[in-house]
Amino acid sequence: MNYETVIGLEVHVQLKTKSKLWCGCATTFGAAPNSQVCPVCLGLPGSLPVLNQKAVELGVRTGLALNCTIAVCCRFDRKQYFYPDLPKGYQITQFHQPLGRGGWVEVPFAAGQRRVGITEIHLEEEAGRTAHFPPEADNPGYSLVDYNRSGLPLLEIVTAPELRSPEEARTMLETLKVLLEELEVTDGKMEEGSLRCDANLSVHRPGEPLGKRVELKNLNSFRAMEAALAFEAGRQGVLLTNGAPLDREEARTWNEAKRKTVFMRFKEQATDYRYFPEPDLPPVSIDGQWVERLAAGLPELPEARRGRYLREFRLPADDALLLSKNKAAAVFFEAVLGFYNGEAKTVSNWMLGDVTRLLKEEKIGFTDLKFGPEDLAALLSFLDRNEISGKIAKIVLAEMFQTGTPPAAIIHARGLFQINDPQAIKALVLETLAANGEAVRAYKSGKEKAVAFLVGDVMRKSKGRVNPELLDRILKFELAVDEIKDIGLD
Numbered sequence: 001m002n003y004e005t006v007i008g009l010e011v012h013v014q015l016k017t018k019s020k021l022w023c024g025c026a027t028t029f030g031a032a033p034n035s036q037v038c039p040v041c042l043g044l045p046g047s048l049p050v051l052n053q054k055a056v057e058l059g060v061r062t063g064l065a066l067n068c069t070i071a072v073c074c075r076f077d078r079k080q081y082f083y084p085d086l087p088k089g090y091q092i093t094q095f096h097q098p099l100g101r102g103g104w105v106e107v108p109f110a111a112g113q114r115r116v117g118i119t120e121i122h123l124e125e126e127a128g129r130t131a132h133f134p135p136e137a138d139n140p141g142y143s144l145v146d147y148n149r150s151g152l153p154l155l156e157i158v159t160a161p162e163l164r165s166p167e168e169a170r171t172m173l174e175t176l177k178v179l180l181e182e183l184e185v186t187d188g189k190m191e192e193g194s195l196r197c198d199a200n201l202s203v204h205r206p207g208e209p210l211g212k213r214v215e216l217k218n219l220n221s222f223r224a225m226e227a228a229l230a231f232e233a234g235r236q237g238v239l240l241t242n243g244a245p246l247d248r249e250e251a252r253t254w255n256e257a258k259r260k261t262v263f264m265r266f267k268e269q270a271t272d273y274r275y276f277p278e279p280d281l282p283p284v285s286i287d288g289q290w291v292e293r294l295a296a297g298l299p300e301l302p303e304a305r306r307g308r309y310l311r312e313f314r315l316p317a318d319d320a321l322l323l324s325k326n327k328a329a330a331v332f333f334e335a336v337l338g339f340y341n342g343e344a345k346t347v348s349n350w351m352l353g354d355v356t357r358l359l360k361e362e363k364i365g366f367t368d369l370k371f372g373p374e375d376l377a378a379l380l381s382f383l384d385r386n387e388i389s390g391k392i393a394k395i396v397l398a399e400m401f402q403t404g405t406p407p408a409a410i411i412h413a414r415g416l417f418q419i420n421d422p423q424a425i426k427a428l429v430l431e432t433l434a435a436n437g438e439a440v441r442a443y444k445s446g447k448e449k450a451v452a453f454l455v456g457d458v459m460r461k462s463k464g465r466v467n468p469e470l471l472d473r474i475l476k477f478e479l480a481v482d483e484i485k486d487i488g489l490d
């Protein structure tokens, strides 16, 4: 049966501050358990939170980049629930008056670019982390709590339910991740939990109202998110087809080992959390001029950069997208153009082709390259001046990549200059023709493929240094001369 899928994301971003949201404790990842705690983030009675202004600043910057309306005044609320990693018995979050609302982001989906709404962004505190140790022979099992994460500043970004497939959800999250890294508001490391995503998914028959949504929790990688959403869309699709009632909102989690989503609990309603205004924190009034200054200080974002690459460098759409969404690649690309007089497309071809392939093989990025943008520019200039062939350029690039040696030094040391002298090429050709009588006869009897063999022989002898265009012309000329001799016209 035909059904449609609707997906919205809740992205939790750990803001890159030196200290936590309400106290001065450090935010360093990987410290010894409970070494970065104080009475405030341990929720001890009588301690009072003080808002970290840097977290508000990073939140506002993100809101501006997401085209949100920034609140003139925002407030904090208590969300009540009990869990050992939440020592106060409530989480301080923003429910009634969040930091920003009503934004959007341009997303380059496979089917074309589309604007996706941002419902709201709000600040909240992180909980601690619980580790469970199952029972063993000599102990009944136990759990430990680490409060180092308790009170870390989080920004939650809630997207509108406007994503239509798991692939679109993934592209959306990738787009947000790139944007957040570009803004330098988070380090975006999913493996360290500084970028996390929950997803809401529902299915419905075309033309009918949206179904009840299922919230998928703790999707810790792009792959897990896409797989969980695909499984869940299929599961709900089958239920809908069989007429099962999809009338309760539930939370489910992704089980990587079983490759399926697993029921956690029926969803709490907002009333279950008894939200009420946080009495220990006054409302925050946000100065309009401060927001304007932050807006003026925003860096060029990937979307704007992509547009500029299309206009300024006339790159094809795919090249512009790939280069603009990777900040390190974009910085390198523009630096190469500063040293290079040729076409921007040539630089893009090499960066997205051979250089990217080498980077992928070593699993590193553009910032790890041993050679600089001036070296790639020099290599491409050698090629443009016909001093080396394309084939040789690839060999030189591989050595630059391994050692960081400038291309001129490699080309001189290894004698890789292209042979452009027609007399020298003619000598090599005549040598080859004399040594390969059989191939020459094959060519004369109409086997065009024999030319490729003869070209290969000259290239082998010259270690690939012969100008291929000249070689082609001279070889064909000499073969023709040879045929003319045969018919006695000489």
Ligand SMILES: [Zn+2]
Binding pocket: 020, 023, 024, 025, 036, 037, 038, 039, 040, 041, 042, 151
């Ligand atoms: Zn603390």
